[in-house]
Amino acid sequence: MSEKPMFERLALIGLGLVGASIAHVARRENLAGHIAGCAATETTRARAFQLGFVDSVKADAAEAAADADLVILCSPVGTFAPIAQTIAPTLKAGAILSDVGSVKESVIRDIQPHVPSGVHFVPGHPVAGTEHSGPDAGFAELFEERWCILTPPEGTDADAIERLSDFWRRAGSRVEIMAASHHDLVLAITSHIPHLIAYNIVGTAADLEAVTESEVIKYAAGGFRDFTRIAASDPVMWRDVFLSNQDAVLDVLGRFSEDLAALQRAIRWGDGEALQKLFERTRAIRREIIDAGQA
DSSP: OOSSOSEEEEEEEOOSHHHHHHHHHHHHTTOEEEEEEEOSSHHHHHHHHHHTSOSEEESSHHHHHTTOSEEEEOSOGGGHHHHHHHHGGGOOTTOEEEEOOSOOHHHHHHHGGGOOTTOEEOOEEEOOOOSOOSGGGOOGGGGTTOEEEEOOOTTOOHHHHHHHHHHHHHTTOEEEEOOHHHHHHHHIIIIIHHHHHHHHHHHHHHHOTTSOHHHHHHTOOHHHHHHHHHHTSOHHHHHHHHHHSHHHHHHHHHHHHHHHHHHHHHHHTTOHHHHHHHHHHHHHHHHHHHHTTOO
């Protein structure tokens, strides 16, 4: 561990799973000299301070962000515009402003108009998480060997991009830089649609008149258990994700619906060859994910 922290002051606006995990790893890796937190509820603020992963905690985002060298928005993306407007007057020149949102085009649209001159806005998305939420859910290892995608707008300061990249590398992540629009399309298929399917299938199971809720719970097989794990994710966060990434989600959902209809036809007409080809192809993809260390 180096003697001097990477950033003198880190402000985390939102202290749930991701915010708390950033604080834990920043503490462990000496990424910040002072970790300032902000949370909307007194319960969260008190618990974060009790757990010891913040040095100070505020109810007001502007107070938490004041004099910070790095500010990361870790709240649901639907809150970003008002938060950016609130903290803008207190952001110091040379500071880096980032986020952890699962969508990026809407984040840039909502935040960029409020970024003061001299502040470097570098949107980010650590592709890591669990179904748990709240300050107790955070842990320093969340980001190890996971990707963190940065989507800096055109003209963003190169040194700021590199400093934030180094921050995430030291937190354990692999860093990728891509266009915001491409990020939103990629995440629509790899994350957003799977969550939408999980929410839907669990809701469908709960609504089946021929199957009682107790039977759904008692006889849940492995596949359904996986769906319930995903469907247990933060409802507010995922509501905002779908509303913020409408275009990409609807495009991919249309393609998914077409493929699902083809699968339905194969089952109806007893086309075992088509089913086996699909299952072999998807099995190979799973093996590639395991080989890439992303399982």
